[in-house]
Amino acid sequence: MKYVSRWLPCIIWMGVIYYLSSQTGDDLGGWLDTIQLWIPFMKGFDWGHFVSYFVLALLYAWGLGINRLTLWKKIFVVLLCTLYGITDEFHQSFVPNRTPDVMDLRNDAIGATLAMLFVTIPAVRKCFERSSGVKYY
Template sequence: MSKATEFFAQRKEAVFWILAVLWMGFIFFMSAHTGSDLDQGTGLFAAIKASLEDFVARTVGLQTDVVSTLAHFAEYLVLGILLANALRLRTSADKAFLIAVLAGSLYGVTDEIHQIFVPGRLCDPADWLTDTLGCTLGALCLSALKRPQAKK
């Protein structure tokens, strides 16, 4: 491998890891807020949350809180994609998938512990399971997209 090729490969890997760490920071930020924090705001997150709650209220009913579950799932789906993408540059697709799922699930545990210290939030094992499932699907999707295609 030439020096230039190696330099760009290292740079690409660094960018992938930076994106994963930034996304983990976003998850941490969202975990430091409650749904009622977002209800009182006027920003993008408040608008998205209000739209989702309105949609759920019209289609499922007012008594369900699928918005939180969907948010956890989506956050960790993206995290699974980002982790698997960064890991695949140094290891096989299968190992990248497994490590991404384990790392994402472990981060979900720390996220739930973090929420113990946030007023209005709680540590919920069901949220951790949702996080792990989202991360698993994200890593699986990336593995499927990046797997070499068989030639016909």
């Protein structure tokens, strides 16, 4: 039961990503366009992919429940996220008005990498250690 409770949030979040990838380009609407109006220099950057994979990386790290999240384990989490991003882009190739895009995969990897850098901040690391029992080094 311990493993289920650790991995359930990750699996649910992967389902959310899959659901959003199943939406046609028209269904997603223009909320990202609104964000890009606020931050015009980020026009080519897809915030949806970035945020989705930032959260996914944090959930993977929490789900692994490793005693110490070393550099190699952080790289492993980023690789897991990138692998899921590849499957996500493949899935999008079957959705009307959606196409696979290498730039989306780049944004996925950036989000996952920054999440692993985020957990190295001492205050964040302590919060994660308290909630998961994992040591982030």
